[in-house]
Amino acid sequence: MNGTEIDVSIDEKLQQYFAGRVVRKDLTKMMKVGYNVPVYVLEYLLGSNCATEDEDLIEAGVEKVKNILSRNYVRPDEAEKIKSRIRESGYYTIIDKITVKLNERRDVYEAVFSNLGIAKVEVESDYVMRYDKLLGGGIWCIVKMEYEPEQMGSPFIISDLKPIQLPNININEILENRNFFTKEEWMDILLRSVGMEPSNLEERTKWHLIERLVPLVENNYNMCELGPRSTGKSHVYKEISPNTVLISGGQTTVANLFYNMSTRQVGLVGMWDVVAFDEVAGINFKDKDGIQILKDYMASGSFARGKEQINANASIAFVGNINQSVSSLLKTHHLFAPFPEAMNNDSAFFDRIHYYLPGWEVPKFRPEHFTDKHGFIVDYIAEFFREMRKYSYADSLFKYFKMGSNLNQRDVIAVKKTYSGLVKLIYPNGKITQEEAEEVLKYSLEGRRRVKEQLKKIGGMEFFDVNFSYLDNETMEEKFVNVPESGGNKIIPPGLGKPGEAFAVAPNENGKIGVYKIELQIATGNGKYEATGLSSNSSAKESVKTAINYFKANAKSISQSISTKESDYFLNFQDMYGIGLANGLALSTFISLCSGALDKPLHEQTAIIGDMTIGGSINAVDNLADLLQVCLDAGAKKVLIPSASTARLGSVPPEVLSKFQLSFYDDPIDAAQKSLFFM
Missing domain, CATH: 1.10.8 (Helicase, Ruva Protein; domain 3)
Incomplete structure (x- = not known):
């Protein structure tokens, strides 16, 4: 066809x-x-x-x-005009959102009209029994109103009420009729129901747009999507369901989000299926403990206020913009960098996120991306989403597969939740083959691995186990799942560099490990040395000065051809992660000077670990495992390590060690000779 x-x-x-x-x-x-x-x-x-x-x-x-x-339809600014019309004519038909509560003292049901601004209007119990959503947050209705000023309570009377939202849903209708559609057809129906035209979307984009719906069908699901503007990140939480709330700008309070101690009322997480934070960079709690409470809620689905431990089912979604290319962001920071500093300083917060949706893979929407075809009525599909929150389909995963050894308990929970949510959406009747389950599982593993990869950048060796895999229960064949953006963005690129180009991996004064690129230009001159890119870091300047003095004194030990007085040397330093310059750059600077003076590049994809004193002494490094992990992330294939650090190799996971050619050096001249590429 x-x-x-x-x-x-x-x-x-x-x-x-x-x-x-x-x-x-x-x-x-x-x-x-x-x-x-x-x-x-x-x-x-x-x-x-x-x-x-x-x-x-x-x-x-x-x-x-x-x-x-x-x-x-009642517009809020015309409420008084409508009330007058009801009074003067004695009756009028309106469209408004009606919420009903039971008044226990009077033993009657009373309605509140959202736009008309009236309350305590009596409602016959027959309506409440037929349309129970009136009691659960309210529904939009067409209401025939009458006016009788003599009666007790409100003079407004409901003479007829008819919902113009679906008052209820027969979930079996969807579960049974799903059998008449293929997987591809059903995915297209879901996308058209939220307004998108699948025929103009790539297959992977379709999966991303359906993943956006998982928080609506899965309880206590935490998802993050960062990407360019105009990709519809907040559309689902704003327009598609009456059961979600979007916090624009990210400003909120503990009382608003969780629990108001004075009114003793549960906040947004108890009232909505999804609480979405728009523009994550602006997330700000007026309460100093707000982020900690949010972190605890994301982990357990409960929070403590006063003496009470309160449970809630709301999923949490974070959406926001990335203002630079993903490749440059991965080179200099990590994919959670747009979040506020208070969250960036707490890797455990991000560990609570079940799925990171790569928003940069979703195209900027143009008119052809919006559908003119048929789809489910939004209210119908929203009620379908809400009903599916009562189910869990994670069991079908373990019918076919086991998780690999690199997934810890939190990783497994995250993958199970994503898998269950996607199955609820695409296979709501639970009928899924092993091949179909594998497709969903691979997508679920990818999003959690993306979270873990960023945690590795933030937290180091604590999160080194990112090599996610799954095993077939029958064949026990193990398959690994990667994230697309992990390739092609390495700081230390393949191929030989220019003479004088060197990469150092070292901790800064705050203990954060960075990658530092050194470049060198040599011109005919009279022995002048200049260094740029050091800003005002006095320790780094002293380190570079140490390297230059050692080079002047020992250049002839490297090669008789090196002239230190007839050439000028211009060094430039780049902080590739943007975390601040390290103090220990003397050895790498010395190797850069030797490389440039000999016109010989370093071996392909070499990283330099360690530092030297003015006398040429080499000290052992303490955090070798973390340093090697950063070397791996940066793209290094060969690493220079002080011989004095060999005893610490036992602290490095074998999975990391196996990725490198290690070269051990005893002194600066030995390091220079082992790092340079001689044809």
């Missing part, structure tokens, strides 16, 4: 198996421009009045919906 035939088939099958539950999404786009009502209200009305392929009937249905909204 060609693409057109597939599209027609999907639309026809939706009409056949989900009559009254689908709507043409181009009608939603058209109506949304003129009427500022929630998408789920618009689509319910369109689905009720335009469920046909007859263009004349669709046009008539659209006009009917326009008339309903024009006459009956």
Whole structure:
């Protein structure tokens, strides 16, 4: 079948198996421009009045919906006018969001009208029994109102009430009818239901857009998506479901998010299915313990306030922008860098994130990315998402596969949650083959590994076990899962560098390990030495001065051809991670000077560990395992290590050691000779 035939088939099958539950999404786009009502209200009305392929009937249905909204929708700024109209005419029909509570003292149900701004309006129990969502956060309704000033309580009376959101959902309808669609068809239906056109999207992009929906179907799921602007990162949490809340700007309080001690009310995590933070760079709690409470909640789904331990099911989503290319960000920082400093200083916070969605792989949306085809009414699919939170499909994973040894318990939980969420979305009836389960598992492992890779950059050897894999239960074949961005972004590139170019791996004055690139230019002169890129770091300047003095005194021991008085040497230093210059750059600077003076490059992808004194003494390094891990991340294949540090090799995991050719040196001249490439 060609693409057109597939599209027609999907639309026809939706009409056949989900009559009254689908709507043409181009009608939603058209109506949304003129009427500022929630998408789920618009689509319910369109689905009720335009469920046909007859263009004349669709046009008539659209006009009917326009008339309903024009006459009956209550705008908050016109509330007093509408109340007056009800009073003067004695009756009027309105569209508003109605929330009902039981007044125990009077033993009656009372309604609050969101836009009309009235409360304590009595509601017959029959309505509450039929539409129980009135009690669970409220629903949008068409209400016939009457006015009787003489009666007790509110003078406003509900004479008829009809929901224009789905008052309930039969989940079995979806579970059974899913059998009539292929995996590809069902994924396309999900994407069209949230407004996207899958025929204009790559396969991998489709998976990313469906992953955005996992927090809506999985309880206590923590997801992060950072990427360029205009990729629709916050759209799902803003428009698609009435059960999510988006915190714009990231400003909030513990009372608002978790628990208000004075009113004794649970905050947003107890009221919504998903709490999403927009623009992660601006996340800020007015309470100093806010991030710690959020971290604890993300780990356990509970939090303590006062004497109470409170449980909640809300998932947490973080979305934000990356303002530079991913390759440059990975070279200089890590993929969590856009988060605020308070979070960046706590690697355990990021360890709570179950999935890192690579937002840079989602295209900037253009008109052709939005669908004009049929999809589920947003309110219908939102209720489907909410119902699926009651299920767990992680068991089918272990029916076919085991996790590799590099996954700890937190990693396994993260992968299980992602896997379960994706199966709920794509295979809601739980019918999934081993091949299909493997596809979901690989995608789930990738997102958690992306988290772990960044934790390794932040926390060092504590998170070295990132080599994620899974095993087939029958064959016990082990397969490994990588992240695409791990290749092609190494700081120490393949191939021979220029003479005088050297890479040092060393800790700065705060103990953070950095990668430092040294470049050298030599010109005919009279023995002048200059160094740039050291800023105001006096310790680094002293270290470079030590190297220059040692080079002047010992150059002839390297080669009689080196002239220290007839050439000028211009050194430049780059802090590749942007963490501040290290103090111990004397040895690497000396090797750079030797390389440039001899016009010989260093061996391919060489990193230099260790430092020297003015007298040429070499000291052992303490944190060899962490230093080698950074060398590996930076792309090194050969590493120079002080001979005095051989005793510490036992602290390095074999998985890391096996990645390098190690070269041990006893003094600076020995280090220079072993590092240079002589053809």
